[in-house]
Amino acid sequence: MASGKGGVGKTNIVVNLSLALARRRKRVMVLDADLGLANVDILLGLVPRWDLSQVVRGEKELGEIVIEGPAGIRLIPGGSGVQELAEMTNQQREGLIRALSRVTEGTDFFLIDTSAGISRHVLSFAAAAGEAVIVTTPEPTALTDAYGLIKGLSRLGVRLHLLVNRALAPGDGREAAARLQATARRFLAVEVPLLGIVPEDRTVGLAVREQRPLVLHYPSSPAARALEEVADRLAGAPPSPTGGRGGFWQRLSLLWGNRGKR
Ligand SMILES: Nc1ncnc2c1ncn2[C@@H]1O[C@H](COP(=O)(O)OP(=O)(O)O)[C@@H](O)[C@H]1O
Numbered sequence: 001m002a003s004g005k006g007g008v009g010k011t012n013i014v015v016n017l018s019l020a021l022a023r024r025r026k027r028v029m030v031l032d033a034d035l036g037l038a039n040v041d042i043l044l045g046l047v048p049r050w051d052l053s054q055v056v057r058g059e060k061e062l063g064e065i066v067i068e069g070p071a072g073i074r075l076i077p078g079g080s081g082v083q084e085l086a087e088m089t090n091q092q093r094e095g096l097i098r099a100l101s102r103v104t105e106g107t108d109f110f111l112i113d114t115s116a117g118i119s120r121h122v123l124s125f126a127a128a129a130g131e132a133v134i135v136t137t138p139e140p141t142a143l144t145d146a147y148g149l150i151k152g153l154s155r156l157g158v159r160l161h162l163l164v165n166r167a168l169a170p171g172d173g174r175e176a177a178a179r180l181q182a183t184a185r186r187f188l189a190v191e192v193p194l195l196g197i198v199p200e201d202r203t204v205g206l207a208v209r210e211q212r213p214l215v216l217h218y219p220s221s222p223a224a225r226a227l228e229e230v231a232d233r234l235a236g237a238p239p240s241p242t243g244g245r246g247g248f249w250q251r252l253s254l255l256w257g258n259r260g261k262r
């Protein structure tokens with residue numbers, strides 16, 4: 001899950017889609033990989049004791065930091081550890097990647113909440129996954145930033161999907177999506193199929209303040225219903241053609257390895 005701009009609703013979408021997928025009997029793992037603002041745990045009402053930083057420092061095994069959330073989803077809390085990932089030695093990185101591939105084994109969906117913008121960090125996660133959902137709002141600033149991200153990711157051959165959040169009316173979301181899709185098609189020759197439109201809904205903010213996930217506690221709210229539709233679409237979709245989870249970790253290892261070695 002990626003966005004050009006911050007605050008567009010990426011984390012709320014990761015959290016609620018994960019829960020909606022889990023309720024469809026899918027095994028879901030979430031990695032909170034937002035460099036600046038790892039806050040998936042907060043939206044789930046969880047208080048992790050440890051996060052990736054203990055793993056990076058060798059104080060904990062990855063399996064020990066994974067926590068179970070509502071509906072049986074599992075979360076790898078990033079915390080400040082996400083920043084430290086970039087500073088690992090090759091050997092540390094290999095070890096972590098082996099551990100990550102072990103804990104994600106057998107999961108049907110592995111969702112990664114990344115930072116906003118086009119950093120190497122985001123590009124490498126998305127390129128390794130081979131697939132990314134671009135989240136944007138209909139606002140021109142968000143659309144411009146989303147276009148920049150589409151440009152960066154499409155160059156890496158990442159399969160992209162579009163999710164428009166906070167649409168004021170159905171037409172508003174559809175129009176924004178069509179504009180962005182047309183621009184990507186015209187200037188980048190890239191198709192960005194629409195995964196869904198989530199309406200502006202005050203209940204989202206309420207659920208955040210209560211730290212009670214929207215799809216579980218406000219299932220009949222308009223935003224929850226839209227996210228359930230997206231989950232239906234994802235749950236019914238064939239698996240990504242990019243070679244499965246094992247391939248993901250190999251690619252991530254290569255991509256991480258390609259930056260300045262220490
Ligand atoms: N569909 C929506 N309707 C209304 N408010 C929303 C919606 N989606 C997100 N928000 C608001 O935007 C804030 C930021 O969302 P968040 O998921 O943290 O964004 P990001 O992870 O992209 O920075 C939330 O706290 C919530 O109040």
Ligand SMILES: [Mg+2]
Nearest residue numbers: 010011034037
């Ligand atoms: Mg976020």
